Amino acid sequence: TGLQMLLCFGGMAGLSRKEIFDKADALLELVEMSQWRDTKIKKYSKGMMQRLGLAQAMLNDPDIVFLDEPTDGVDPIGRRQIRNILVELKKQGKTIFLNSHLLAEVESVCDRVAILDRGHLIKTGPVHNLISMKPSYQVETVELNGEIIEEIKIAFPDAVVEENKITVTLDDEYQINGLIDLLRQNYIDILSIVPHRVSLEDSFMQLIRGGNNAE
Incomplete structure (x- = not known):
């Protein structure tokens, strides 16, 4: 189940069982997965899996989170839920590195952006500067x-x-x-x-x- 997965990863991270349960409850609520905590993971949709992955990544309360295409293959409702989670994490003071080809998503979530072309960095800066480059x-x-x-x-x-x-x-x-x-x-x-x-x-x-x- 989703809860069991968090217990497993929390244990590997050296957290006590009480710490894991306390954090798991809060994180599952954050990613809107509380009602499916005891559901088998094989029954999860792609969006639910991605949200559970975000909860797992936050177990250690990291200051920096690296995410690679977190909404890949997720339906529009799931993408919006994940975007809302990222915005909430940002409000909590987390630094999030987001790799994505969905530029509208990047624009709605990120403060700064780096644009790569064939492995070369061609532009970096605040999002608002890039979206007002030329009228x-x-x-x-x-x-x-x-x-x-x-x-x-x-x-x-x-x-x-x-x-x-x-x-x-x-x-x-x-x-x-x-x-x-x-x-x-x-x-x-x-x-x-x-x-x-x-x-x-x-x-x-x-x-x-x-x-x-x-x-």
Whole structure:
């Protein structure tokens, strides 16, 4: 059972039986597994196994925890439960090293991030710095012709034009005025300008593309 597994690992860690029971109760409650403490592990879902693993990792009350893809193969509800657990551990003052390819998850949990590309560290820093690297906008206009699209591409090489929508990532937010002026000079009516929130995944792709271009 889940409780028996914690008793086993707690014993190997040198904890007394009373210490293990006291910690097991608190940890199983933390990972929302109290009601399944006496259920055979073979009946656990992948998410339940991952949460039990987190409880096991916390038996010794470590200051630092290393987690490798803790939500791999877990359904959306299970992923949210695990994220909530990680946030709670962070509130308790734990330092958590999280390795994950799910960048939205990293963004919602982590304070700092290190981005690796083929084994090389290409960027590190606070998450809020990385997700605000470059401002991005989506501009909706009336129909664009080939000539104006070409002008947009020359002025803004990274712009993505799809029918009457232009998505552009800029080095400075004030550069959007240049696009507005270009459209007005060509008598293109602007229907809307919507700031596009740059996610950690967006920043990751920018960095990877930049690294590849540098090669």
